[in-house]
Structure formats: C-alpha cells, structure tokens
Amino acid sequence: MTELHHHTLAELAAGLRARRFSSVELVTHFLARIERSNPELNAFITVTAEEALRAAEAADKRLVAGEGGPLVGVPIAHKDIFCTDGVLTTCGSRMLSNFVSPYDATVVERLARAGVVTLGKANMDEFAMGSSNETSWYGPVKNPWDPKKVPGGSSGGSAAAVAARLAPAATGTDTGGSIRQPAALTGLTGLKPTYGRVSRYGMIAFASSLDQAGTLTYTAEDAALLLGAMAGFDERDSTSVDTPVPDYAAALDQPLAGLKIGVLKEFFDKGLEESSATLVREALAQYERLGATLIEVSLPSLPLSVPTYYVVAPAECSSNLSRFDGVRFGYRCENPADLLDMYTRSRGEGFGAEVKRRIMTGTYVLSAGYYDAYYLKAQKVRRLIADDFVRAFARVDVLMGPTSPTPAFDIGAKVDDPITMYLNDIYTIGANLAGLPAVSIPCGFVGQLPVGLQIIGPHFAEAKLLNVAHGYQRETDWHKRIPRGYE
Amino acid sequence: MSSWETVIGLEIHAQLATKSKIFSSSATAYGAPPNAQANLVDLGYPGVLPVLNREAVRMAVKFGLAVDATISRRSVFARKNYFYPDLPKGYQISQYEKPIVEKGRLEIVLEDGSRKTIGITRAHLEEDAGKSLHEDFQGLSGIDLNRAGTPLLEIVSEPDMRSAKEAVAYMKKIHTLVRYLEICDGNMQEGSFRCDANVSVRPAGQEKFGTRCEIKNLNSFRFIERAINYEVARQIDVLESGGTIRQETRLYDPDKGETRSLRSKEEANDYRYFPDPDLLPVALDDEFIESVRGTLPELPDEKAARYVEKFGLSDYDAGVLTASREMGDYYEAVVAKLGGHEKLAANWVMGELSAALNKEGVEITASRIDPTRLAGLLARIVDETISGKIAKDVFEQMWSDDKDADAIIEAKGLKQITDTSAIEKVVDDVMAANPKQLAEYRSGKDKLFGFFVGQVMKATGGKANPAQVNEILKKRLTG
Numbered sequence: 016m017t018e019l020h021h022h023t024l025a026e027l028a029a030g031l032r033a034r035r036f037s038s039v040e041l042v043t044h045f046l047a048r049i050e051r052s053n054p055e056l057n058a059f060i061t062v063t064a065e066e067a068l069r070a071a072e073a074a075d076k077r078l079v080a081g082e083g084g085p086l087v088g089v090p091i092a093h094k095d096i097f098c099t100d101g102v103l104t105t106c107g108s109r110m111l112s113n114f115v116s117p118y119d120a121t122v123v124e125r126l127a128r129a130g131v132v133t134l135g136k137a138n139m140d141e142f143a144m145g146s147s148n149e150t151s152w153y154g155p156v157k158n159p160w161d162p163k164k165v166p167g168g169s170s171g172g173s174a175a176a177v178a179a180r181l182a183p184a185a186t187g188t189d190t191g192g193s194i195r196q197p198a199a200l201t202g203l204t205g206l207k208p209t210y211g212r213v214s215r216y217g218m219i220a221f222a223s224s225l226d227q228a229g230t231l232t233y234t235a236e237d238a239a240l241l242l243g244a245m246a247g248f249d250e251r252d253s254t255s256v257d258t259p260v261p262d263y264a265a266a267l268d269q270p271l272a273g274l275k276i277g278v279l280k281e282f283f284d285k286g287l288e289e290s291s292a293t294l295v296r297e298a299l300a301q302y303e304r305l306g307a308t309l310i311e312v313s314l315p316s317l318p319l320s321v322p323t324y325y326v327v328a329p330a331e332c333s334s335n336l337s338r339f340d341g342v343r344f345g346y347r348c349e350n351p352a353d354l355l356d357m358y359t360r361s362r363g364e365g366f367g368a369e370v371k372r373r374i375m376t377g378t379y380v381l382s383a384g385y386y387d388a389y390y391l392k393a394q395k396v397r398r399l400i401a402d403d404f405v406r407a408f409a410r411v412d413v414l415m416g417p418t419s420p421t422p423a424f425d426i427g428a429k430v431d432d433p434i435t436m437y438l439n440d441i442y443t444i445g446a447n448l449a450g451l452p453a454v455s456i457p458c459g460f461v462g463q464l465p466v467g468l469q470i471i472g473p474h475f476a477e478a479k480l481l482n483v484a485h486g487y488q489r490e491t492d493w494h495k496r497i498p499r500g501y502e
Numbered sequence: 503m504s505s506w507e508t509v510i511g512l513e514i515h516a517q518l519a520t521k522s523k524i525f526s527s528s529a530t531a532y533g534a535p536p537n538a539q540a541n542l543v544d545l546g547y548p549g550v551l552p553v554l555n556r557e558a559v560r561m562a563v564k565f566g567l568a569v570d571a572t573i574s575r576r577s578v579f580a581r582k583n584y585f586y587p588d589l590p591k592g593y594q595i596s597q598y599e600k601p602i603v604e605k606g607r608l609e610i611v612l613e614d615g616s617r618k619t620i621g622i623t624r625a626h627l628e629e630d631a632g633k634s635l636h637e638d639f640q641g642l643s644g645i646d647l648n649r650a651g652t653p654l655l656e657i658v659s660e661p662d663m664r665s666a667k668e669a670v671a672y673m674k675k676i677h678t679l680v681r682y683l684e685i686c687d688g689n690m691q692e693g694s695f696r697c698d699a700n701v702s703v704r705p706a707g708q709e710k711f712g713t714r715c716e717i718k719n720l721n722s723f724r725f726i727e728r729a730i731n732y733e734v735a736r737q738i739d740v741l742e743s744g745g746t747i748r749q750e751t752r753l754y755d756p757d758k759g760e761t762r763s764l765r766s767k768e769e770a771n772d773y774r775y776f777p778d779p780d781l782l783p784v785a786l787d788d789e790f791i792e793s794v795r796g797t798l799p800e801l802p803d804e805k806a807a808r809y810v811e812k813f814g815l816s817d818y819d820a821g822v823l824t825a826s827r828e829m830g831d832y833y834e835a836v837v838a839k840l841g842g843h844e845k846l847a848a849n850w851v852m853g854e855l856s857a858a859l860n861k862e863g864v865e866i867t868a869s870r871i872d873p874t875r876l877a878g879l880l881a882r883i884v885d886e887t888i889s890g891k892i893a894k895d896v897f898e899q900m901w902s903d904d905k906d907a908d909a910i911i912e913a914k915g916l917k918q919i920t921d922t923s924a925i926e927k928v929v930d931d932v933m934a935a936n937p938k939q940l941a942e943y944r945s946g947k948d949k950l951f952g953f954f955v956g957q958v959m960k961a962t963g964g965k966a967n968p969a970q971v972n973e974i975l976k977k978r979l980t981g
Contacts, residue, residue: 098549111548118542120549217549223779252551253781331779334581337592338546342645345548358585381583381774390776 019044020180021497024089024237027183031078031088038071038078038088042132045090049134049181052501056157058175060095061103062135070132077130086244087130092176092185095136096143097123097228098217106219107139107151107169110339110346110365120217121249122186122228129244134182138172141367142336143190143221145169146439148197149430150369157426158201159498160463164423167197167439173231174201179501184232184241188218190225191324192418192443195455198231199418199467202457202496204484206230206238209474210450211256213242214249220335222328223254225447233494235456235484239263242477258475266478271486272306275411280313282416282442291466294459295417298468298487302415305486310411314403319396320444325437326380326393327448333377339365372433401449408473413483417442418455418467442469452477456484457493465493505706506741508734509714510669510699511661514676515654516686517630517694518561524629524653525552525595532692540632540647546590551780554579558653559784561685562602562627563794565655568683568801569622571606573791577626579781582773587645588632596656598775601626602784608679609803610671611821620672621660630654649693655685661700661711666730670723673697674825678802682827690721697726701733703741712737713747717761719754729754733761805830813837813844822852828866832873839877843884850880854897870901879907887911888918889968919966922974925958928966929974932957943979954979 019041022030030036046064053059067090074088098104098116100123105111119127127133141150148156148171156171158164159179166175170187174197177185187194189207198205206229213228220226230241243264248257278299283292299309341347341361348364351357366374380389407414420441429436446453451471458468468487472480488494523530526543543550566573580598606622632650634643657676663669677695680686688695702714717733720726732754737747752761777783800808802824809820809830824830829851836847855876859866879896882888888896888911899910911917919925932954933940943950958971 104548106548114548116549117547215549216551219548220780251553253553254551254779330776334583334593334774334776337583337585338548338590340585340587340592342587343545343547343590354587378774381776383772383774386774386776 020048020183021502022183023233024183025234025240028085028087028089028240032085034078038074038090038132039068041088042067042071042090042134045134045182048179049176052179052181055162056159056175056179056181057154058138058156058172058179058181059092059135060105060107060138060153060172063102063133066102067132067134070127074130074132083130084244085240086126088132089130089184090132090134090182091126091241092134092137092173092182093123094139094170094173094185094187096139096188096219097186098219099123099133099136102136104136104219105153106143107141107153108365108367108370109152110362112152112346114345118217121214121251122218122245124217125247126186126241126244131244137170137176137185140169140171140193140369142219142332142370143169143188143193143226144332144369144373146192146196146436147424147426147429148172148175149426150367152367155426158423159501160201160465161423163425164464165200165426167200167419167423169193170197170205170231174198174203174205177201177203177231177233178498180497184230184237186228186241186245187231188221188226188228189443189447190222190227190328191447192440194229194231195418195443195453195467195469196439198455199457199469200423200465202460202465202493202498203231204233204235204238204454204456204488204494205467206232206242206454206477206481207446207452208242208246208477209256209452210447211254212246212452212475212477214247214252214255216249216251220331222331223335224331225324225328227447234488235454235481236264236267236488238454238484239267239481242481246477256475261478263478263481266482267485269482270306271302271483274302274305274307274413274483276302276307276309277312277407277411277414278309279317279414279416280311281315281317286420286438286441287417288421290461291417291419291421294461294466295415295468298458299415301487301490305490312407312411312414314400314407314445316396316399316403317445320400320448321437321441323393323396323400323448324440324444325376326389327397329373329377330381330390331377333374333381336366336370336374341365369433397448400445404445404449404451404471412472413476413480414471416469418469419443422461422464422466446471450474452480454480454484456487457496458487458491459493460496463499506703506734506738507706507708508664508666508730509661509702509704509711510663510666510730512659512663512669512673513698513700514657514673515630515696516657516676516680516688518558518653518655518685519687520555520557520561520653522555523651524555524558524627526651528651530652532689532694534648536644536646537648540650544590544647544651546592552595552778554781554784555653558627559602559786560794561653561683562625562655563786563791564683564685564798565625565657565680566603566606567791567795567798568679569606569608571603571622571625573786574600574602574604575786576600577602577784579627579778579784580775581778582628582775584771584773586631586634587643588634588647588650590632590647590650594629594631595778595781596628597626600783608672608675610668610675611817612667612671615817618662618668620662620668623658623660625655625657628654628656661702666727666734669699669730670727673726674723675802678825682799682802684799693721696721699726699730699733701730701737702747703734703737712741713749715747715749715761716751717754718751718764725754725756728756728759729761732759736761799827809844813848815844815848819848819852823848826866832866832869835873836877836880839874840880840884843880846880846883847877850876854894858897858901870904871897875900875906882907882911886918886920886967888916889964891968892916892918892964916965919962920970922970925962925966925970925974926978928958928961929971929978932961933978940979951975951979
C-alpha cells in the first residue's frame with residue numbers, strides 16, 4: 016500500500032489539488048511520524064504542530080476554492096537557521112536557545128505565501144559550522160540509514176527528516192557543502208543555487224559571501240518546485256541578484272543528448288574512497304548511455320579550496336557572530352559582574368567549541384599584520400578558483416564528480432579532529448567559493464549507505480542542472496529507496 | 503626658549519540630513535523616546551542585512567563636488583570591528599581603503615583677511631552608533647539605539663592648520679558649507695556636527711611631525727579654540743621639561759578648560775577592517791555625478807565674491823553675510839526691496855538685526871522683522887525722514903510689534919527735523935544756555951564739539967538731522 020510519505024513533493028502537491036487527500040490529513044500524517052521517530056533521530060528541534068494544522072486548514076480552504084499555485088498545502092521542515100516569526104529559532108546553539116524570532120525570513124515568507132505548511136525547525140550544526148550535525152547544542156542527529164552514523168552537516172536535521180520521510184522536503188543552507196554533503200550521506204537530492212539567487216534576509220549569517228539557501232528533496236522535480244517559489248530578487252538583501260526566475264519545472268524533461276560533461280580530474284584523488292569512486296563512475300557511464308559526452312577537465316587551483324575556505328569563512332563568521340553578546344537578545348550569563356564579564360561569559364557559555372574555534376581563526380586572519388597574508392591572499396586565490404571554473408565552462412556544460420569522499424561515518428569518529436572533519440567538504444567547497452549552483456543526487460549504495468553524485472553548473476544554470484539531474488532520476492531509482500524502518 | 507610650530511588636523515563627523523538611516527528604513531528625526539526609532543536592522547538582530555540609502559550617497563557626492571574633490575567611481579564599505587553595547591552588530595559599517603570622496607580642498611579666510619587653502623584628505627560614509635547613558639540608571643547603563651544607523655559623513659582634513667584660529671576658521675567653513683548644501687543641519691547641541699582635533703607640535707623648521715594627541719568631545723567653536731590652545735601649551739610644557747608626548751586620546755573638559763587622557767591610542771583596538779560582504783561596491787557613473795552637480799547651490803565663496811563685486815562690500819562683510827544661506831537670502835531680499843544701498847543694508851543686517859536675533863536666541867529664519875519691514879525702515883534713513891540713531895529706536899519698536907516703520911514714525915512723531923532755520927534756532931539757544939563751554943571751545947577745547955551736538959540732539963528729542971546739526975554748529979561755534 017502506498018502511504019502518503021512514499022510520495023514525492025510533486026505527487027503530494029498533485030494529490031492535494033485533486034483533493035485525493037487534504038492538507039490537514041497530510042500534516043497530521045507527518046506530525047504522527049515525527050512524534051514517533053524524532054526522539055530517535057533528533058532531526059527536529061521544534062515541532063510546530065498547532066501552527067501547522069492551522070496553516071493546513073487555511074491551505075485546504077484555498078485548495079477548495081481552487082486558489083494558489085502548486086505548493087498550496089504541502090508540508091516541509093525549515094532548517095533552524097531561518098527566522099520564523101513567533102517560533103523559536105536556535106541555529107542549533109545555546110546562544111539562541113531562548114530566541115523567538117520577531118520576523119520571518121524571506122524564504123519562509125515566500126514559501127508560506129505559496130501555501131507551504133511548516134512542520135517544524137530542523138536540527139543543524141551550531142551556526143551552520145560542521146559536516147556531521149554533531150556540534151548542535153541540541154545533540155547529534157542520527158542518519159536514518161544507520162543510527163550509528165552521522166547524516167552529514169550542517170543541514171543534518173533537514174536531511175534526516177526528509178530521508179526518514181518525516182517531511183517530504185526541507186530547506187537547508189549551504190556555505191561549504193552543508194546541503195549537498197548531507198544529501199549525499201542520506202540519499203537525497205540536495206540543491207545549492209547560485210549565490211544571489213535566493214534571498215539571505217532572515218537567514219542567520221555564517222559566511223556572508225558563501226551562504227546560500229537551498230533544498231533537500233527526493234527528486235530534482237521537487238527541487239524545481241520549491242526553488243521556483245523561493246528564488247528571486249529581494250530588495251532587503253543587497254547581494255540578491257535581480258534576474259528573472261525561469262520556470263524550472265518546464266525545463267526538466269529536455270533530452271540530454273549532446274550534453275558535455277566535464278569530469279573533474281582533481282576530484283578523483285586518493286582521498287576519495289574506492290567504492291564511492293566506483294559508483295560515481297557508473298553514474299557517469301549512465302549519462303554516456305543517455306547521450307552525453309565525458310570530457311576530462313582540470314581545475315588546477317581547486318586543491319587550494321579547503322585552505323581558502325577555512326580562511327574566508329571563519330573571517331566573515333567572526334564578524335557576523337559579534338552581535339551575539341548577551342545585550343539585546345539571546346543567551347546572557349547569570350549575574351554578570353560588569354560589561355566585560357557579561358561579554359566573555361555569555362559568549363563563552365553560549366557558543367560551542369567549533370564555533371569558538373572558527374571565531375578565533377577568523378579574528379586571527381583579519382588581524383593587523385596578518386590580513387594581507389591570510390584574508391587578502393585567500394580572496395585572491397578564490398578569484399583563481401572562480402576563473403578556473405569559468406574556463407572549464409567554456410568547454411563543457413556541467414561538471415561532475417563525487418559529493419563526499421566517503422559515505423556516512425560513525426558518530427564521534429571525527430569530532431575530535433577538526434582538520435579531518437574539514438576535509439569532508441573538499442569536493443563541495445569550490446562551488447561556494449565561485450558562487451556556482453550545484454546539486455547532489457543519489458547514485459548508489461555502499462552497503463546500506465548512500466553515495467552522492469555532484470553536478471556543478473555555471474552561474475544561474477539551475478534549470479540546466481535540474482534537467483541533467485532529472486534525466487538520471489528518470490532512468491534510476493536510487494532516489495526512491497527508503498531506509499529500513501521508515502517505509 | 504625655542505619656538506614651536508603647532509600642527510592640527512580635524513576629523514569632522516557630519517550627520518547627513520536624510521529622512522531614513524543609511525542602511526535601514528528607520529526615521530532619523532531627533533528627539534524620539536529611547537529605542538522608538540530602532541528597527542531589527544538597527545538592532546543587529548540575527549539574519550538582518552543592510553541596504554544602502556541612495557540619498558546618503560548623493561549627499562556625500564554633493565560635498566565632494568563642493569570641495570573640488572575626486573569622486574571615487576568605485577568605493578567600498580568595510581566593517582570596523584569592536585565590541586560596545588551601543589554598537590549592536592559588534593561592528594560599524596564604514597569605509598576604509600576606498601572612500602567615496604578623496605583629495606579635496608577648502609579655502610579659509612583668517613581674521614586678518616589673509617586666505618589659506620586647507621587640504622581635505624578624504625570624506626567617507628559610515629553609520630553612527632547608538633548612545634550610552636550612565637546617569638539616571640543605578641549602577642547600569644542605558645542604551646538608546648535611535649541614533650544607531652544614522653548616516654555620517656566623516657570629513658578628514660590634512661594636517662594643514664597651524665593655529666587654533668585656523669582650525670576654528672576651517673571648522674566654521676565646513677559647518678557653513680554643509681548647511682548650504684542642505685546635507686547637514688549643523689546642530690552641534692544635538693550632535694549632528696561633531697569634531698575631533700589631532701594636535702601635535704614640532705620645533706619650528708623641523709619637517710617631521712611630532713607625536714599627536716586626539717582631542718574628542720569638541721562640540722562648539724569656542725571649545726575647539728580653547729581645547730587646542732590648552733593642548734598645545736601642555737605639549738610644549740612636556741617637551742620643554744624633557745618629556746615625550748604619549749600618543750593618546752584626550753577629552754576636553756569645558757568646565758575646567760583642560761584636556762585629560764581618555765585612553766592610549768597605541769593600545770587602541772585592532773579594528774580588523776575588511777570589505778563588508780553584505781554590501782556591493784558603490785559604483786557611480788558620470789551621469790549620476792553630473793546630476794548631483796546640477797543640484798549644487800551657489801556656494802558660500804561664490805556668493806561672497808558676488809557680494810564684493812556686485813554690491814561693493816568688503817571681504818569681511820561679504821564673509822559674515824554669507825555665513826549662512828539664510829542670512830545671505832535675507833540680505834539680498836532687503837537689498838532688492840531697497841533698490842540698492844547695499845552697505846547700509848549690510849550694516850543693519852550684521853548689526854542691529856544680528857544683535858536682536860542673538861539676544862533672543864533665534865535663527866534669522868525666525869526673525870520678527872522680515873526683509874520687507876526692514877527695508878521699509880532703511881528706506882526712511884535713505885530719504886532722511888529719520889536719522890540712523892532714531893531708526894534704532896524704531897527698530898526696537900518694530901521688533902516687539904508688527905507695525906511698519908512708517909506707522910511707528912508717524913505715531914511717535916519721529917520725523918527728522920531738517921528745517922535749517924529751526925535747527926539754527928536750537929543751536930543759538932544751546933549756545934546761549936552754555937556760555938562757559940562756548941568760551942572754552944572757542945579758546946581751543948575742540949572736544950566740546952560733541953557736547954554741543956549732544957545738547958542740540960537732546961533739545962530736539964534726537965530728531966535733528968545730524969549732518970545739518972554738525973554743519974550749522976561748526977559755522978556758529980567758530981563764530
């Protein structure tokens with residue numbers, strides 16, 4: 016029997032419009048699944064059951080009246096990095112454990128206007144810093160494919176919720192791979208749009224020049240639906256780009272014959288686990304069968320992406336997180352003796368170890384005497400990396416390679432070794448540094464653990480990217496698999 | 503005692519008169535209840551982002567054009583990072599390496615009439631911080647963020663000034679200019695125009711600058727002069743007794759008339775400036791800059807030059823009358839109504855009118871006597887209906903009611919006596935009544951002329967035409 020949670024977002028949306036079921040039924044169904052499974056998975060920090068049912072009722076009214084677009088009544092989860100009016104927004108941190116946001120992020124606002132219902136706020140690495148969802152103040156998230164393993168991060172809660180079918184889709188954010196890597200580790204389609212495609216207003220900032228909002232879904236088709244509602248210029252975000260939003264769904268079925276795929280030489284290095292490499296190569300072969308041509312491409316500056324990222328991102332975050340000082344909102348230590356005491360204890364107690372590590376790193380690379388050697392130099396190298404991509408896209412339509420060097424690893428395995436942890440981002444970081452759109456789609460399993468194929472496109476080529484992903488998903492069913500126990 | 507040269511540079515923060523803040527839509531109006539004009543962006547809430555106010559850019563460009571500066575076609579906002587409760591984000595959005603205005607200059611006129619050009623290194627846009635209030639709170643500090651996010655134009659001069667007087671002249675000129683341009687209301691009490699002075703001394707003839715100290719909290723022209731003079735004397739004192747100057751920030755205490763150390767500039771914060779990734783570089787094209795140039799009013803120097811050439815006024819008078827656009831406008835309206843007599847009008851606007859305004863503490867725009875009424879009064883001096891002295895009485899009357907000069911002259915019978923024979927008669931009477939003084943005058947005590955003038959004026963209730971009185975007395979007294 017096909018359960019409601021076996022359907023993709025697009026199928027649920029169609030079902031709602033055809034009145035095969037109501038939004039209230041749908042929301043009730045997922046809330047029950049959340050209640051049953053969240054204690055184990057820890058995917059949600061806040062479940063907004065009452066608000067969700069109210070919104071579902073309103074959505075049902077619109078559906079009956081035939082109003083609104085394709086997303087009316089569809090439930091999703093929001094990563095707890097998006098400000099939600101009247102709802103706790105924690106960013107996975109003790110620092111915001113008491114922060115009820117007074118406003119909605121643009122992403123939240125736009126999806127709500129499109130009729131989407133929020134089931135709750137998904138767990139995440141603290142302030143989006145992490146690749147395993149182990150740094151959250153609210154505890155680690157478990158990978159539904161194997162509860163001893165991490166779901167990836169920082170959008171680990173979003174990924175686990177969707178993979179376990181507790182929500183048919185979730186928003187996430189990606190600064191160095193935080194949508195794509197968890198998508199790869201949980202068998203989902205994770206999309207990071209072009210920098211500036213989606214508004215950052217209301218999305219708590221980690222690294223301002225790298226952060227971008229995106230989606231975790233079962234399919235490219237679902238991603239197209241959500242992106243269509245999320246994307247677009249926002250005058251409240253000076254870095255959002257005023258360029259028209261195409262109809263992403265319309266472009267999905269374009270045939271792939273003649274597609275030129277650049278295979279990234281630097282990505283098939285000794286860091287990539289053998290079994291993952293095999294699955295990725297098989298996926299590439301699948302594309303050849305669909306009519307694509309594989310061309311080997313080299314991006315010589317790409318190996319510099321991790322050190323570049325780990326100078327630029329901490330620098331920006333060290334400044335972005337200065338506002339968390341115990342003065343106006345958020346965590347304040349008890350009985351501060353004076354201003355300095357309030358600052359040091361509120362921040363000392365409010366922030367976790369990884370966040371502090373990155374603030375210290377960022378402060379250092381911006382400091383007098385070091386700025387030129389670190390921050391300025393890193394920004395210059397960033398330009399080299401971006402230029403490498405531009406040169407590559409003159410020869411190919413998209414680039415492909417693995418998303419993650421390994422499938423999901425054990426909880427606790429890398430948490431004491433930051434550098435090893437950082438190397439999880441090695442394949443994903445380049446796209447953030449260059450502002451390029453990229454998607455990860457499931458391309459196989461190593462045992463019970465999913466492996467992801469990464470597709471990177473030129474700026475604002477989301478339609479192409481989703482079309483290429485969709486072509487693969489029409490011929491394969493990795494994306495349809497459900498983890499044991501969550502069917 | 504060797505001679506010392508003073509070196510001064512000024513940093514002026516002018517609050518730009520935009521309706522809303524530089525990066526948020528909050529109002530900038532002064533005087534609202536605490537935190538009534540601070541929205542989520544001003545408060546630095548999680549997730550908020552700055553959006554640049556185009557009007558602030560216009561105003562900065564306007565200033566740059568008015569001081570002959572280079573307008574940067576591409577300027578960048580940078581974050582200045584430090585922690586303080588009145589700085590909500592933990593950083594101030596400012597401009598560092600690439601300011602919007604660079605390399606300008608301004609000519610000042612000193613008291614002796616000489617002119618000097620002061621260089622303006624740069625002017626850049628930034629957001630103001632909030633206010634910390636320590637009184638009225640028991641052991642706590644109150645933070646009012648209404649001011650946080652107000653646009654500031656920070657104007658940095660070259661260290662070209664060599665005396666407190668030059669510094670004051672420069673500060674006044676900038677003050678006049680920003681008000682002319684209508685980019686700042688120049689209200690120093692409300693804090694919309696603030697000045698810090700960097701002061702150092704060096705032995706006369708030495709090329710290398712001495713160690714400088716920064717003096718903050720200078721919110722009046724008088725304070726600046728006193729503070730600089732005190733600081734110069736202090737530094738000379740230290741150096742002459744063999745000490746060295748410590749580079750530091752000092753606060754001026756107006757009650758004690760001295761500067762005192764606030765914090766050492768050497769231990770100052772490392773602000774870790776970097777380009778703000780939330781804002782795009784400000785790219786300006788020629789079209790935009792020319793459109794701003796088209797909105798420039800006649801500048802103070804141009805206006806003063808016009809007064810000198812067209813109205814025949816002295817440099818000094820022209821300078822005083824053009825100190826504000828409003829005063830210049832008032833003056834020209836009087837001249838227009840009067841159909842000339844520019845010097846007379848100048849004297850009265852700079853003299854009686856200014857005195858009356860100062861006494862009441864009002865601006866010329868709130869003058870109880872408007873240009874038309876004043877012109878009406880001056881016309882009666884011109885046509886000799888009344889003397890200048892009587893006119894002053896009439897002016898006083900006009901200040902407290904709204905009657906025209908003519909009505910007051912009529913009602914009080916103040917018309918000047920110009921009938922020669924009438925004056926001759928009074929002169930004769932006065933001479934007859936004062937034989938002693940007459941004899942003394944005739945035997946050489948010339949000073950007594952004034953006495954006789956006074957007596958004649960007294961006898962005529964001040965209404966005798968002074969020129970005629972002088973003429974007739976001269977003739978009669980010498981016999």
